[in-house]
Amino acid sequence: MSAEMVTITVDDKEITAPAGSYLLPVCLENDIYIPNLCYVEGMEKPPASCRLCLVEIEGVKGPQVSCRSEIFAGMVVKTNSEEILKLRQIAFRLLVSTNDGSCRTCISNRSCELQQIAKFLKQPLKTKRLRHIDRDYPELIDDHPYLVYEPKKCLLCGRCVHVCSTIEKGYKLSFAKRGMDTIVSFFGSELDPASVDCQDCFACTEVCPVGSLSSKEKWKAFIAGLDKK
Amino acid sequence: MKTEKSPKEHLKAHAESAASVVAALKDSPLPVIYVGAATCGLAAGALETIAGFEEALKDNGIEAEIRKVGCLGHCYAEPLVIIQNPGFPSLLYQKIGAGEAGILVRSFLKDGSDPCYEYLIGALEADENFPTLMDYPRYLYENRVVMEHCGLIDPKEVDHYLAVGGYESLAAGLEKGGAWVLDEVKAANLRGRGGAGFPAGKKWEIARGVEASSKMVICNGDEGDPGAYMDRTLLESNPHQVLEGLALAALAIGADRALLYIRAEYPLAVKIMEAAIIQAEAKNLLGENILGSDFSLAVTVFQGSGAFVCGEETALIESLSGRRGMPKVRPPYPAVSGFAELPTIINNVKTLSTVPSIIKNGAEWFHGIGTAESPGTAIFSVVGEVEYPGLVEVPMGVTLEHLVVDVCGGIKNGKELKAVQIGGPSGGCLPASLMETEIDFDSLKSVGAMMGSGGLVVMNEDTCMVEVARYFTDFTQGESCGKCTFCRIGTRHLREILQSITVGEGEMSDLDDLAEISEAVVAGSLCSLGKTAPNPVITTLRFFRDEYVAHIEEKRCPARMCRTLTAFYIDLEACARGCDACVACCPTEAIFTTSNRKKAIDQEKCVKCGECVYACPPEYDAVRRVSPPELIPDQGVEPLPVKENEEGDA
């Protein structure tokens, strides 16, 4: 089943893509960068939770998430209007206002997507505009056999939970708690970690955009390297 | 079983037997005592009242029947009792505790002479010897369509509903078919009472148009607004009306399954609904081949576990499905793909409760009530500083002024109205100058508020608007599901900023931040929780900016409500020597005796609870409340030296 190809306009650039496909990946393939955090390639129904990928679509009221907007013939999209830039900046500031911002000692330093987005948005990684919100989490949760989790770095993008759900044998990772207290579980669940069904495939650590979720082994080696310095 | 007899004929048999059951009760040679025993009545002590009646009846050797009924909506007057004493009209009494119950039994039921006018509100039907309810503005101005029978019929008896014409609309719907029901509701332009005001007919039409093996109707009884309870009242007081509405909705879209989603905090509502379903099934008003037709509907109750966000349609479905109640992107809309990916209609309790009357009286009749764009009635729980708080049903389109002043008796204690908060956590605060605003979906929206849940809090000059904004923001940020960035973190920042303003640590730039973050949270959030959460902030900033400024620049709370910015002191001029009414009331023993045997407050110990203000006898009225605290005058207070023997003696 091949969808009909249609032409759309994104920031004055014409793009041809299958009707009904999501806008974000199409833009990314065509070298139009839109910041994004929660989208994972091939997701059937993206959660649209990070809200960084907002764009304006002509004829549609209010900003729309591009990861969940389906392409139609004649679609006209703006990814860089003033309102969109402003919203993105605020979303970014909100995200970093809850993070511990310890890039120098982070395992993802220099490969971190948050750093890349900061650069793109020309925003500092530590916001001065907003006060810092310290989330009531431990610095490190390491009672998992193969993984370590640094919750204060977690953006709650949900990529890890999503990829883990696509791996056989049911959900191993899930969210727990709610609102600002939301955390990726089973870490910090105070429950017996021995019953983890983890396949140690490390799919989750791979998709983590930041240095929040890592392989225990790699993390240990990294810390050992830091200590030496 | 499908039969030849028509639904109406089937219903007629039920209705006739119900009528005779109810008539037997109405014409009972024995007195019948109806006690309002919905959650609210129970809270006000209805069980003690019932015990009081039982005891007094026994002591006086009188036979009478006691019936628990639902809620009349007159919360200020609870416990409410209706006495049907042969030879008298049915009389409504207010504030009947166990003691009053005893008096009523002795004076009215035993001697039959004294109907105890001191507790009487009035007669339910017109009578020359008694004032009737219509003599009261509250009854006169209200227009009870949905709440018509609340508090007057026994919610545990399907016969009581049948006797007032219950399920006639369903029978009519079954005869004329689902498409007809849909057309009527569409023509009536019944808009959703759950907050957004989306036309029910439109939603139903979408679901009806989808081909599916099974469809579902859900009654949304999650009622998460922390200050509203009319949905619960309807579930508890007239459960069959909800069920009839639910069945009609199912008929209209062709659903075979229905579900009531009721929050677990409402155990009585759950119990009453479950009992009502069983009774309705026993009479073939629900279940297989309803009233002999080929329409079947299985109805179940599901309990929500207490998460405000689960009132949102997609989150509700997630939680039904055994997952975390996090909203999902729409489309797909539940009407197309909802529970188990089947077409699913979700409607509010009030919306569904309105449907039977529309089917019975027709769309035209419905348009005769309310406004052109918002026909019908609106139900509010009016609380706060009004004379007669409670549940009120008025036609859409009346003004706020009319609702607050005429229907609910105006502001208590002769104070000034400052604002009304309308629509709960997603609504807004409107100032006294906007009291001419009409109550309907669109007018409220145009001034920045919302019909929302229908919670309405009336506030006087003693309520701080910054604090009210902080309260609602605190609530929504705590109830945010945490999925999306703007709502999860943005509402937290709003709360933090508001919090710091209420304790005098705000800066003028905070006001810009509040506005900017609010705007972003509205524009960027995934679901309506986030999209509406900043409304209390936005409206208070718009209408009460001076109060924010006073908090920030003068460290002063104009309403003297924010405790950090307020202080209490005792005016030595007014304080009576030797009186110590206030001393015992203070939870922190902050009040001490001065050298001239008057009282003073130790500011270090005072927690600013305000209790001493009430404890001080009105003839002295010596406790003062000031903001900022620096306004406490220097009265040269010296504590009375402690005599050595004083302590040991007592």
Add this chain to the structure above:
Amino acid sequence: MLDRILATLDESEKAAIDEEELAVLKAVADELLSVPQESLQLLPALQMIQTKHGYLPRLALRMVAEHLAVTIGNVYGIATFYNQFRFNPPGRNPIKVCLGTACHVKGGEIILENFERRLGIKENETSEDREYSLERVACIGCCALAPAVVVGEKVEAYVTPSKVEGIITEIEVRKEMAAREQEKNED
């Protein structure tokens, strides 16, 4: 099922389960038998345990996971999402202070603070002797009687700081009387 789960615990974990909790767990094992084994039953199963026992013991979560064949992470994720669930046993006198809109405006926070001060526990805590637990609730539907507090099953209306004192004293007196009564009977 319970025995099998208990067998996986190490000694210190086993020691942490007192008799009361063990009794609850045994009851839960029985009660779960009546719950159909499908994942849709997750919330109803947790609700049943919460309503019957006042809290969800840690191991009960595992029992639910096993019974419904879902992962424990899933159960935990859900149990911690909703306000209804508690993870510690409630006090014998659970006190719920209403902080719904009407009660808030009428000083509900002050009442909560007074309970905290009087009982020496914070919101969401249980006193050490398990006599009291304290939490906040949203509107209990008696806004006209605000501020309201629910003590056990009973709603107290128009609560003031001095009434807080009265409520606690009443409970203490009742306890005292019951203790004396018992002493008398034993003699």
